[in-house]
Amino acid sequence: MNSEEILRDLAAQINTCQNCVLAQTRKHAVPGEGPANAEIMLIGEGPGFHENEQGRPFVGQAGKFLDELLAAGGFDRETVFITNVVKCRPPGNRDPQPVELEACQAYLDQQIAAINPLIIVTLGRFSMARYFKDAKISQIHGHASWMGNRFIIPMYHPAAGLHQPNIKPTIMQDFRQLSALVEKARKSASAHTDAPASNDEDNATQLSFF
Numbered sequence: 001m002n003s004e005e006i007l008r009d010l011a012a013q014i015n016t017c018q019n020c021v022l023a024q025t026r027k028h029a030v031p032g033e034g035p036a037n038a039e040i041m042l043i044g045e046g047p048g049f050h051e052n053e054q055g056r057p058f059v060g061q062a063g064k065f066l067d068e069l070l071a072a073g074g075f076d077r078e079t080v081f082i083t084n085v086v087k088c089r090p091p092g093n094r095d096p097q098p099v100e101l102e103a104c105q106a107y108l109d110q111q112i113a114a115i116n117p118l119i120i121v122t123l124g125r126f127s128m129a130r131y132f133k134d135a136k137i138s139q140i141h142g143h144a145s146w147m148g149n150r151f152i153i154p155m156y157h158p159a160a161g162l163h164q165p166n167i168k169p170t171i172m173q174d175f176r177q178l179s180a181l182v183e184k185a186r187k188s189a190s191a192h193t194d195a196p197a198s199n200d201e202d203n204a205t206q207l208s209f210f
């Protein structure tokens with residue numbers, strides 16, 4: 001299967017998934033969307049009300065702000081892949097529980113492996129925790145780290161900017177780095193083409209670019 005077929009197959013599995021209790025209350029699962037060869041992948045927290053209604057990621061107010069942030073970085077949403085750590089809405093927008101994150105993890109792992117993006121943008125603390133255990137978003141937002149074969153850059157969740165308008169300019173500033181980071185990632189990736197290909201994030205050496 002090519003990466004597009006893998007993503008389609010994963011979406012079909014996600015849409016009928018019964019691996020945790022969120023399946024009981026969802027209207028639509030939200031596998032994620034975007035090109036299979038996207039250079040940038042954004043990982044949010046989980047579907048909210050509107051995403052649950054439509055089966056698409058970031059289509060509510062936070063999604064509108066995310067579109068603005070991407071535009072500030074020089075991208076539009078059609079060129080990036082957008083997904084979440086959990087694919088079904090936690091009722092009442094509560095935090096996803098550890099058992100739910102675990103039930104969904106293999107889907108995200110396989111999406112990342114299929115897309116093999118140059119940059120992963122984590123949005124908020126749940127996706128940040130996948131790469132930066134015990135880190136504080138207020139301390140590391142906007143700071144990219146090269147892990148294995150890609151940059152991981154933690155960003156504030158767009159909803160944080162809606163709840164705290166004073167951090168909106170900071171979030172904008174963080175996203176403005178994106179196109180330069182893509183350039184840097186392309187160069188780093190081609191400089192490493194002699195090294196054995198690795199998609200193994202756990203064993204990756206981490207270099208930070210502040």
Ligand code: URA
Nearest residue numbers: 044045046047057058
């Ligand atoms: N917030 C998220 O984290 N993900 C969405 O898809 C929508 C809102």
